[in-house]
Structure formats: C-alpha cells, structure tokens
Amino acid sequence: MNSRKVTSELRRGFPATKAHSQQPSRILIVDVTSPSWTNTCSVLCEALENVLCLACSLAGPYRVPLLSLYVVQYQQECLLPFMQVKESFARIQTCISELRSLPREGCFPQGGNGVVQAVQDGLQQFKQYGRHTAAGGSTNSSxxxxxxxxxxxxxxxxxxxxxxxxxxxxSLRRLQIIEVLKRDFLEPEGVEQSLPAEEPSSDDIAILGMDTDVQTIEDNVISFEMLFKTWLHDHGTDREQLHLLLPSGGFSYATAAKSSLMCLKCDLQERLLDPALLSGTADGTMRTADMNSLCHMAAWPATALYKLRVVKALKSEGVCESVLYGLPFIMKPTSCWQLDWDELETNQHSFHALCHSLLKRNWMLLAKCEPQNSSPSWNIMVQSYYIIVPSDSATLLVKAVAVRELLLPSTFPALLAEHPERVCGPVESALNSLEVEVTYNPLHLKNNLYKYLKNKLHRPTQRQLAQPRDQRPERHQPKQHQSRAKATVAPLLMAPSPVQMFRPAAVRRDSCEQSFLPEEDDEFLQVLQ
Structure with a gap:
C-alpha cells in the first residue's frame, strides 16, 4: 500500500504531523443471511456508496484512513482488503457491485461461526498491514x-x-453490532422518509474488557447513511480538545479574581461538513490563517489544547443573527480516557449545570480564544471571539461572532406598521398557499451532491490527462482486478463449508499471491499443508 499522498498545497494548509493518527481503521462485516436481504442489500449499498464518496472527496487529512469489507454467507468472504479510502473509490465501487450481486434472501441459513471468523480474519489482516506499514512511520494502530x-x-x-x-x-478499539430491523412496509420511491438525523440509540455492553456497542436501526438509506457518517467524526479520545474557562465566583466577572478560573473540559464535534472542503476551493486556496480556529480543531484533530475564556454573558434576545458567521460546532463534555472517572463525572455534571443555568436565565456566553503559547510582545495575535448558545440536548452550540474590524456599515429603514390592502392582499394570498412545517428537517432536502461527487471522482485527473495516450492507464481495471478482491493474509483454519452453492470464498490459499509479507505467508501456508 502506498504512503499517504498529500499535495504540496494541502501540505502547507494542513500539517500532516499526527493529524489523523487518532482516526481508527474500519472493518465492515455484513451478515447476508437475513431473511430480508433483498431490501437491505439495495439500501445498504446506496448508503455506503454515498458516504464513501464524501470520504473520498473531503480535503485535508483522512476521515476514514483504511477500510476492509467482509460478507458472511456459509463462511466469511473478504470483498475488500484494507484500502486507503481516499484514493480507492473505483475499487470501492467494484466492491459494492460485488455486494449487490450476492444471492438474495432464503439462500443461506442463519447461524454458524461466519461472523466470528470474519472478526478474527479482519484482525489478522490489520495486524499484518500494521507490520507492513510500521517502517513507513504510520501511527494508526487501532x-x-x-x-x-x-x-x-x-x-x-x-x-x-x-x-x-x-x-x-x-488493536480492537470498539466492536459495534448493528441489528437491522425490517420495515413493515416500503415507502414509495421519491417519498422522503421522516427520520431523526441523530445517531441511533445504543447500549454499551462489556465484552472481554472491550467497548462493545449494540444498536438497532431500520433498513432504509437514511438510517444507514447516518450510521456510516459517524465514521467521519473525530474519534480521538487521547486528550480533551478544549477548555472552557469561567470565573470561579459565578458570572460576576468584575469581582472574580482573574487567576481563579473554573475549567470545564470539553470536546468539539462538527454539526455540518464544510462545503468548502468538497468544492474547488479545497485545492490549495484554503485559508491558512484559520489554522488556529476552533473550526480547524474540530474538523481535524490538533495536537494543541485550545482554551475559550468567557468574557461576558449576553441576553439571548440581544444577539443579532447577522453578526454570527461560519459553521456551527457542538461542544460537549469530554470523553478523554486519560482522565479519572471521578473527574469525568464531575466535569459532566458541571457542564450540564451550566447548560441548565444558561437556559433558565435566557443567556448566551461571549468568549475569546486564548493564545496557545506565550508569544513575544512583538508577535501580535489576532483574537477570535465566539458565541456559546445552550440547548435542551445538554450540549452547547459554538459560532464565530463578528468584531469591529470585520463589521461593515449598514443602515436599514424601520418597518412600517401599516401597508395598503392592494399590496398586502397578494402577499398574504401567496403566503397562504405555502405548505407550513412546524420544524425544519434537513433530511427532506437533497441537492444532488452525491451524484456530483461520484461523477467528479470518475473524471481523469490532470496527471492522467497530461500523460501520452499510450502511457495512460486503462479507464477500467484489468479483468483480474474486476473479480473478487484478494485478501492479503493467509486464511484462518476452519472447517470446510458443507456446500459451495454459489461462489468460492475469496479468502483462500491463492489469495496470498499479493501478500504484503510473502515470506511469512509462505511459511504460514506450509504449516497449513
């Protein structure tokens, strides 16, 4: 596997020093013995392709560094050995086509050890891949x-x-078991599904001292998309991301000693993907001046700890939406594993108490970003200010707020109290014809982004266009690569399948031809013989 390819422009904009070492690799195991596999297959493939086209198109460090995919029939089958997602969309699409072509419901009996064997084989492949890439300085170990x-x-x-x-x-950081529930009926094509955009509810179960998450979701595209989009979040818990500093004497800031501060340890989470990372502005013209902003820290894990010092409380009705800019981010209590349990619990209670008090007072907070390091007096730092908004979800919303230097003059006439009926009548009639929704649901709107990104990923790159025609690689992969992706390690010992009705498993002896460590694999195969 080639080392990570980062253009010189992005290397200047996004330093690669351990920027995404916290992101785990992913193994997806699909149990196709479901009685409702016909419907599950189509919605699963569509959702997986949609989310992975996002992961391949996002500028900056990798959100999903490596991906491997298994299916379980009579036994496990590796459709996709570990691949760097960002540079392998064509290979991923071939894998998804393989998944779509699997036999439909009623073909395979439930039960057996196929899932367990897939877990074991996936961990074995990850271990070997880690040995192969260790010499290249790769720090991804989970x-x-x-x-x-x-x-x-x-x-x-x-x-x-x-x-x-x-x-x-x-090396296994978390094991996630998703129980897919069949819907009682299928919505007609083109009808949007009214589903919550948040992660499905889950239960944490202790298994062998490991974090195991059990969830249930419905077999529809939106549910699967939201499940896979959790992969795009920052999953690093090695340290907290942000300290929210408040005066220890409450909100009476003038009387509180500046050296005595109350510190809430928090993490940041993106609420939206930045469209600039998916468009033409992500080709090296990104704003390098924003490297120290909270937006950068939430989108790409930073090595430095950020601090927000609360300077004032504001009445909610006194904040004009026109002075808020940028993408919103969610602030929540930290889940850093290095903190003591008692400290984590106290920090969480204090955070929730702050949210409750702000809601009760109808307040927002004005905070400024503290400099990370003590700088010389001649090094002038540009300060960033943020508005912190409470919510009923025990989280805080963070948005950048305008300052004097950025504000443009504006004068607006006052709204008249009365208007002639000849003007108001047509306007009222137009408004009365509109459908009214109580709340805005973004799941009801689509802008063809998935189709645009897939089309863009299929276009030849500038480097391919610059090559002479006789030296260009073929647009379609050779036939030997069109078939099943070959696993990179020798298979686990297992009892042979009683019947091979449809296709031989891809994880077999000849799958080691392209192993990363051929000598070790040869020794392993000799033992098997």
Missing part, C-alpha cells in the same frame, strides 16, 4: 469493527464473547 446483522444483537454478543476469549484484541 481498528473498529462494525457488524451488520438481522440476528439478535445480544445473542451475537454472547457468541462473540465465547469465541474470542483466546484472540488478541489489543
């Missing part, structure tokens, strides 16, 4: 496994706990 199944999640946890007792799980 993997998360997501299992999609129609079987009972709790029953699968028991099965995994029993079978994985003797397996090395050091």
């Amino acid at each position: 993997v998360e496994i997501t299992i999609l199944t129609s079987q009972s999640g709790k029953e699968m946890v028991k099965q995994l706990e029993k079978k994985l007792r003797d397996v090395d799980l050091v």
Whole structure:
C-alpha cells in the first residue's frame, strides 16, 4: 500500500504531523443471511456508496484512513482488503457491485461461526498491514469493527464473547453490532422518509474488557447513511480538545479574581461538513490563517489544547443573527480516557449545570480564544471571539461572532406598521398557499451532491490527462482486478463449508499471491499443508 499522498498545497494548509493518527481503521462485516436481504442489500449499498464518496472527496487529512469489507454467507468472504479510502473509490465501487450481486434472501441459513471468523480474519489482516506499514512511520494502530446483522444483537454478543476469549484484541478499539430491523412496509420511491438525523440509540455492553456497542436501526438509506457518517467524526479520545474557562465566583466577572478560573473540559464535534472542503476551493486556496480556529480543531484533530475564556454573558434576545458567521460546532463534555472517572463525572455534571443555568436565565456566553503559547510582545495575535448558545440536548452550540474590524456599515429603514390592502392582499394570498412545517428537517432536502461527487471522482485527473495516450492507464481495471478482491493474509483454519452453492470464498490459499509479507505467508501456508 502506498504512503499517504498529500499535495504540496494541502501540505502547507494542513500539517500532516499526527493529524489523523487518532482516526481508527474500519472493518465492515455484513451478515447476508437475513431473511430480508433483498431490501437491505439495495439500501445498504446506496448508503455506503454515498458516504464513501464524501470520504473520498473531503480535503485535508483522512476521515476514514483504511477500510476492509467482509460478507458472511456459509463462511466469511473478504470483498475488500484494507484500502486507503481516499484514493480507492473505483475499487470501492467494484466492491459494492460485488455486494449487490450476492444471492438474495432464503439462500443461506442463519447461524454458524461466519461472523466470528470474519472478526478474527479482519484482525489478522490489520495486524499484518500494521507490520507492513510500521517502517513507513504510520501511527494508526487501532481498528473498529462494525457488524451488520438481522440476528439478535445480544445473542451475537454472547457468541462473540465465547469465541474470542483466546484472540488478541489489543488493536480492537470498539466492536459495534448493528441489528437491522425490517420495515413493515416500503415507502414509495421519491417519498422522503421522516427520520431523526441523530445517531441511533445504543447500549454499551462489556465484552472481554472491550467497548462493545449494540444498536438497532431500520433498513432504509437514511438510517444507514447516518450510521456510516459517524465514521467521519473525530474519534480521538487521547486528550480533551478544549477548555472552557469561567470565573470561579459565578458570572460576576468584575469581582472574580482573574487567576481563579473554573475549567470545564470539553470536546468539539462538527454539526455540518464544510462545503468548502468538497468544492474547488479545497485545492490549495484554503485559508491558512484559520489554522488556529476552533473550526480547524474540530474538523481535524490538533495536537494543541485550545482554551475559550468567557468574557461576558449576553441576553439571548440581544444577539443579532447577522453578526454570527461560519459553521456551527457542538461542544460537549469530554470523553478523554486519560482522565479519572471521578473527574469525568464531575466535569459532566458541571457542564450540564451550566447548560441548565444558561437556559433558565435566557443567556448566551461571549468568549475569546486564548493564545496557545506565550508569544513575544512583538508577535501580535489576532483574537477570535465566539458565541456559546445552550440547548435542551445538554450540549452547547459554538459560532464565530463578528468584531469591529470585520463589521461593515449598514443602515436599514424601520418597518412600517401599516401597508395598503392592494399590496398586502397578494402577499398574504401567496403566503397562504405555502405548505407550513412546524420544524425544519434537513433530511427532506437533497441537492444532488452525491451524484456530483461520484461523477467528479470518475473524471481523469490532470496527471492522467497530461500523460501520452499510450502511457495512460486503462479507464477500467484489468479483468483480474474486476473479480473478487484478494485478501492479503493467509486464511484462518476452519472447517470446510458443507456446500459451495454459489461462489468460492475469496479468502483462500491463492489469495496470498499479493501478500504484503510473502515470506511469512509462505511459511504460514506450509504449516497449513
């Protein structure tokens, strides 16, 4: 596997020093023995392709560094060995086509050890890939496994706990079991589904001292998209991202000692993807001056700790929306694993108390970003200010607010109290004809972004266009690559499948032809023989 390719322009804009080492690699295991696999297959493939085209198109460090995909029929089958997602969309689409072509419902009996074998084989492949890339300075050492199944999640946890007792799980950060529920009816094509945009509810279960997450979702495109989009979030918990500093004497800022501050330790989470990272402005013209902003820290994990010092409280009705700019970010209590449990609990309670008090007072907070390091007096730092807004969800919304230097003059006439009926009548009639919704649901609006990105990813690059025609690679992959993706490690020992009705598994002896460590694989195969 080639090392990460970053253009010189982006290297100047986004320093690559451990910027995304916190992001885990991903293994997706799809149990295709579901009785409703026909519908699940189509919606799963559409959602997976949509989210991965986003991951391939986002500028900056990798949100999903590596991905591997298994399917479970009679036994496990590796459709996609570990690939760098950002540079492998054509290969990913081939894999998704393989997934779509799988036999439909009623073809495979439920049960068996295929899921367990896929977990073991995936961990083995990740371990070997890590040995191969260690010499190149790769710092990614953890993997998360997501299992999609129609079987009972709790029953699968028991099965995994029993079978994985003797397996090395050091590199496994989290095991996520998604129980897919069949809908009672299918919505007609073109009708939007009214589903919440948040992550599905889940239960954390202790299994072999590992973080195991059991969830249930419906088999529709939006639910699967929201599940896979959690991969785009920053998953680093090695340290808190932000300190919110308040005067220890309450909100009476003038009487509080400046050296005595109350510190709430927080993490930041993106609410939206920055469209600039998906458009032409992400080709090296990104704003390098914004490297120290909260937006950069939330989108790409930074090595430095950021601090926001609260300077004033503001009445909510006194803040004009026109002076807020930029993308919103969500502030929440930190989940840093290096903090003591008691400190985490106290910090969370204090954070929730702050949200409650701000809502009760109908207040917002005005805060400024503290300099990260003590700078010489001649090095003038440009300060950023933010508005912090409470919500009922026990989180705080953070948005940048305009300052004097950025504000443009504006004079607006006062709104007249009365207007002639000849003017108001047509306007009122037009408004009365509109459909009224109580709340805005962004899931009801689409702008063809997925189609645009897929089309853009299929276009030849400038480097390919510059090559002579006889030296250009073929647009379509050779036939040997069109077939099943070959696994990169020798298969695990397992009982042979009683019947091979449809296709031989891709994880087989000849799958080691392109192994990263051929000598080790040869020794392994000799043992198997």
